[in-house]
Amino acid sequence: MFALVDCNSFYASCERVFRPDLNGKPVVVLSNNDGCVIARSNEAKEIGIPMGAVAYQYQEVFNKNSVNVFSSNYTLYGDISNRVMNILSTYTPDVEIYSIDEAFLKFEGFDQYDFNSYCLEIKAKVKKWTGIPVSIGVAPTKALSKIANKIAKKYQNLTEGVYVIDTEEKRLKALKWTKIEDVWGIGRRISDRLKKHNVFNAYQFTELPSEWVRKEFSIVGLRLQRELMGIMTLDLDEVKNKKAIATTRSFEKNLSSLNEVKERISTFAVSCAEKLRKQNSCTNLILVFLHTNSHRKDHRQYGKNIVVKLPYPTNSSLTINKYAQIGLKSIFKEGYYYKKAGVMVMGIVPENQRQLNMFCEENPKHLSLMKTIDKLNKITGQKKVRLGSQDLGRTWKMRQERLSKKYTTDWNELLEVE
Numbered sequence: 575m576f577a578l579v580d581c582n583s584f585y586a587s588c589e590r591v592f593r594p595d596l597n598g599k600p601v602v603v604l605s606n607n608d609g610c611v612i613a614r615s616n617e618a619k620e621i622g623i624p625m626g627a628v629a630y631q632y633q634e635v636f637n638k639n640s641v642n643v644f645s646s647n648y649t650l651y652g653d654i655s656n657r658v659m660n661i662l663s664t665y666t667p668d669v670e671i672y673s674i675d676e677a678f679l680k681f682e683g684f685d686q687y688d689f690n691s692y693c694l695e696i697k698a699k700v701k702k703w704t705g706i707p708v709s710i711g712v713a714p715t716k717a718l719s720k721i722a723n724k725i726a727k728k729y730q731n732l733t734e735g736v737y738v739i740d741t742e743e744k745r746l747k748a749l750k751w752t753k754i755e756d757v758w759g760i761g762r763r764i765s766d767r768l769k770k771h772n773v774f775n776a777y778q779f780t781e782l783p784s785e786w787v788r789k790e791f792s793i794v795g796l797r798l799q800r801e802l803m804g805i806m807t808l809d810l811d812e813v814k815n816k817k818a819i820a821t822t823r824s825f826e827k828n829l830s831s832l833n834e835v836k837e838r839i840s841t842f843a844v845s846c847a848e849k850l851r852k853q854n855s856c857t858n859l860i861l862v863f864l865h866t867n868s869h870r871k872d873h874r875q876y877g878k879n880i881v882v883k884l885p886y887p888t889n890s891s892l893t894i895n896k897y898a899q900i901g902l903k904s905i906f907k908e909g910y911y912y913k914k915a916g917v918m919v920m921g922i923v924p925e926n927q928r929q930l931n932m933f934c935e936e937n938p939k940h941l942s943l944m945k946t947i948d949k950l951n952k953i954t955g956q957k958k959v960r961l962g963s964q965d966l967g968r969t970w971k972m973r974q975e976r977l978s979k980k981y982t983t984d985w986n987e988l989l990e991v992e
Contacts, residue, residue: 575680575681575684575689575712575713575714575740576678576679576680576681576712576713576714576715576716576718576719577678577679577681577689577693577710577711577712577719578672578676578677578678578679578710578711578716578719578720578722578723579662579676579677579678579679579696579700579708579709579710579723580675580676580708580709580710580711580723580727581655581658581675581676581706581707581708582706582707582708582709582727582735583601583613583614583615583616584613584651584655584674584675584706585603585612585613585644585646585651586601586602586603586613586614586615586618586644587615587705587706587707588647588650588651588654588706589601589603589642589644589647589978590615590705591654591704591705591706592978592979592981592989593978596642598617599615599617599640599642600614600615600617600618600620600621600623600639600640600641600642601614601615601617601618601641601642601643601644602614602615602618602623602627602636602641602642602643602644603643603644603645603646604629604643604644604645604646604976605646606646606824607824608629608645608975608976609628609629610626610627610628610629611623611624611625611626611627611629611632612625612626612646618641621635621639621641622635623635623641629643643976644976644977644978645975645976645977645978647977647978647980649980649983649984650978650979650980650981650982650983651674652674653980653982653983654704654706654982655674655675657703657704658677658700658704658706658708659671659677661696661699661700661703661704662677662679662696662700665679665692665696666679666680666681666682666684668680668681668682668810669810670810678716678719678810680809680810681712689712689738689740690712690736690738693710693712693736693738694734694735694736696708696710697709697710697734697735697736707735708735709723709726709727709730709735709736710723710726710735710736710737711723711724711725711726711736711737711738711739712736712737712738712739712740713738713739713740713745713804714739714740714804714806715801715802715804715805715806715807715808716758716801716806716808717757717758717759717798717801717802717808718739718745718748718801718802718804719739720758721739721748721749721752721757721758721776722737722738722739722748723737724752724756725737725748725751742804745804746777748776749775749776749777749780749802750775750776750777751775752775752776752777753774753775753776754768754769754773754774754775754776754778754779756776757776757779757798757802758798759794759798760779760798764791764795767790776802779799779802780799780802780803782799784796784799787799817920817922818918818919818920818922819846819849819850819857819918819919819922820846820916820917820918820919821842821843821845821846821849821916821917821918822842822863822914822915822916822917822918823838823842823914823915823916824913824914825838825912825913825914825915828866828867828870828873828911828912828913829911829912829913830908830909830910830911830912832903832906832908835864835902835906835912835915836899836902836963837963837964838915839862839895839898839899839902839915839917840895840898840899840961840963840964841964842898842915842916842917843860843891843894843895843898843899843917844891844894844895844960844961844964845917846894846917846918846919847889847890847891847894847895847919847944848891848948850889850894850919850922851889851944851948854924854925854926855889855922855923855924855925856887856888856889856922856923856924856925857884857887857888857889857894857919857920857921857922857923858883858884858887858920858921858922858923859881859882859883859884859919859920859921860881860882860884860894860897860898860901860917860918860919860920861879861880861881861882861901861917861918861919861920862879862880862882862898862901862902862905862915862916862917862918863877863878863879863880863905863915863916863918864877864878864879864902864905864906864912864914864915865877865878865912865913865914865915866910866911866912866913867911867913867914870911870913873910873911874909874910876907876910878905879905880901880904880905881901881920882897882898882900882901884897885934886934886935886936887921887923888936888940889925889944890936890940890941890943890944891944891947891961892940892943892961893936893940894917894919895961895963898917899963902915947959
C-alpha cells in the first residue's frame, strides 16, 4: 500500500504555527518579490482569492476582508518541511519526498496493520510535534493514493483527514467521483482530448481500451490507467542527481552597468558550482542569459543567451565563474536596462567519471580550495568566503515587505514567551 501525506495549506500553516491568533482567519502567502498569491488558507479561498492573484490588484480585497498577508519565508518553510519528513520516516523506511509539502510512503510488509488507525497516529504525531495539519490518502497505487488524499482533504469532517481505498467498491466510487482533469498526471490539454471522447471522470478513463490509450497517450498514459485500475506500475522514485542546475534572479532594480551585472553573474556562477559539489558532480557546459524588463514598454527590449563549452569538466567556482564572465561579455550590450539574468550548468557528469583533457587541465589546488571554502561557509552558516569578483557586503534579497521571523533557524529570531 502507498500513502500520500500532504500538508494542508502548508505555507499558511507554517505562519500559523507561531501565530495561533491567525487560526480561523484568512491567510495568504506571496511569491518571490511579493508578486502574487501562492498559498491560501481555507478562509482565504472562501473569500474568493484565487491562486496566482496579483497582490497589488487584490490589495483592496485584502484590506476589506482583513486578510493576513505574508511574504514567502522559505527558510522557515524548508526547516518545518524537514521536520515533517523526519517524522514520516519513523513510520516506514520507504519515503519519497515529492515536494516541500508532500511525500509518498510505501507500506511494504504492513499486511496486518489497520491503515486508518496507523495514519491517524501519523497525522496526530505530525500535528503535535510540528503544529502542521496533514491529510493522508492510502491506496494500492500512487495514483490512487493521490485520489484518496483529495477525498481525505475534501471531507475532513467525515474522514478526520485520512481516507483508505482498500476495497474494490471504494476504488470505483473514488474514480467516479474524480473529474478527469483532477487525475494526477493529466493536464488540461490531455483532459480536453479525453472529453472529446466522452471521458469526464477517472472511471471512464479506466474503461478505455488499453491499446487505444497506449496509442494516443504513449506508455505513460497506459501506466496511469493501470495505476487507476489498482495495478501498481509506479514505485517510489530514487533520489537522483540533477541533470541541469540553474541560478536565476530578477534584480532589485534595473541594471545598465556591465560591472554591476558581472557581479551578479559571478554570484550565480558560484551558487551553481556549490550545488554541483554538493551532489559530487561536474559540468561541461555553462549557459548564461540576460534580458530586460518586458513590462517596461518605455524601455528598449533585449534578451539573449549563450552556451559556453568548458575545456574540461569542473565544479570549481573559479573556473565556472571565469567562463560565465566570458559568456556574459559576448552577449552584454550597452544602453539597455537589465532586469534579470541567470547561469545554468549542463552536461553534468559524476565527479569520479569526468573525461580528462590531454592538452589542458584544471589547477589541482582548486579541489582542496573548494573543500575549504565549503567547510568554512558551512561552519559560519553564511557565505562569508567569496570570490573577489563578488560584492562582499551584498546578498541578493527579494522584496519581502511582509516577512515573518525565521523562528527555528536563527538564534536572534527565536520565539519569545512572556
